[in-house]
Amino acid sequence: xASRDKNQTESSxxxxxxxxxxxxxxxxxxxxxxxxxxxxxxxxxxxxxxPLPDDMLALLDQLEDDDDSDSSRSHLNE
Amino acid sequence: MSKTKALPPAEFKQQLTEAIxxxxxxxxxxxGDRDVADDLVQDTLLKAWAARDRFIAGTSMRAxxxxxxxxxxxxxxxxxxxxxxxxxxxxxxxxxxxAPQQEPLHLADLQRGLMELSxxxxxxxxxxxxxxxxxxxxxxxxxxxxxxxxxxxxxxxxALEEILEEGRFTTASDGHVNLTATALENIIxxxxxxxx
Numbered sequence: 001x002a003s004r005d006k007n008q009t010e011s012s013x014x015x016x017x018x019x020x021x022x023x024x025x026x027x028x029x030x031x032x033x034x035x036x037x038x039x040x041x042x043x044x045x046x047x048x049x050x051p052l053p054d055d056m057l058a059l060l061d062q063l064e065d066d067d068d069s070d071s072s073r074s075h076l077n078e
Numbered sequence: 079m080s081k082t083k084a085l086p087p088a089e090f091k092q093q094l095t096e097a098i099x100x101x102x103x104x105x106x107x108x109x110g111d112r113d114v115a116d117d118l119v120q121d122t123l124l125k126a127w128a129a130r131d132r133f134i135a136g137t138s139m140r141a142x143x144x145x146x147x148x149x150x151x152x153x154x155x156x157x158x159x160x161x162x163x164x165x166x167x168x169x170x171x172x173x174x175x176x177a178p179q180q181e182p183l184h185l186a187d188l189q190r191g192l193m194e195l196s197x198x199x200x201x202x203x204x205x206x207x208x209x210x211x212x213x214x215x216x217x218x219x220x221x222x223x224x225x226x227x228x229x230x231x232x233x234x235x236x237a238l239e240e241i242l243e244e245g246r247f248t249t250a251s252d253g254h255v256n257l258t259a260t261a262l263e264n265i266i267x268x269x270x271x272x273x274x
Binding site: 029032033035036037038039040041043044045047048049050052053055056057059060063064067 | 087088091094095098099100102103104106107116119120123124127183185188189203204207208209210235238239242243
């Protein structure tokens, strides 16, 4: 609790405390709804845009290989 | 016959590969942590592959693997207390372009807000609000009734709006100092949460 209060003052998180960096801290409800909706979608979409990690692709390749050589499944490095 | 038409391995693999970005997005917003999410996805891929005979061709690979991922995540959360970690680099990404009078919503704030929700509500708002799934699809993934899903989403939305409106988190509109403070506060908050 105490640490949080300290952080808040230091980084001027409280709008009523001292410097107001932006003009209006109070936003309309629709405003927040819109920002939230957009934020959620963008959060999700930004991950979709990332390239596939190599290790995941390698894992699937390996699983497929193991499948092919099913009888002698010795090269699965657990 | 207990086995419904199974997909040939190559096709299964193809569909599984296509699901990966979605699994990562779902896992990351659910866990709040990139590495944890990617481990979860790896686990999910392994489990999905092992269970591939049970996948019914023609149904949604994404929904099927989402179920595996969320079950894995929620059961691992129960086993070991889960510590959410926040990636400062990712936190710098501005999520919604601000209108002149708006301050941007930052990923750190949003993710922190998400982590304050109950598991049920967080999952609901991620699937419907972020992933764009229908209530019906989301209900299927979360294994609940459609009405339940609807009310989870609306309660999650309301709770998130309140959390963000209260300004408990930095809006981080003026640079890196605040961003760092936000990330730090997130970690402190997460620690407080697991060790009350």
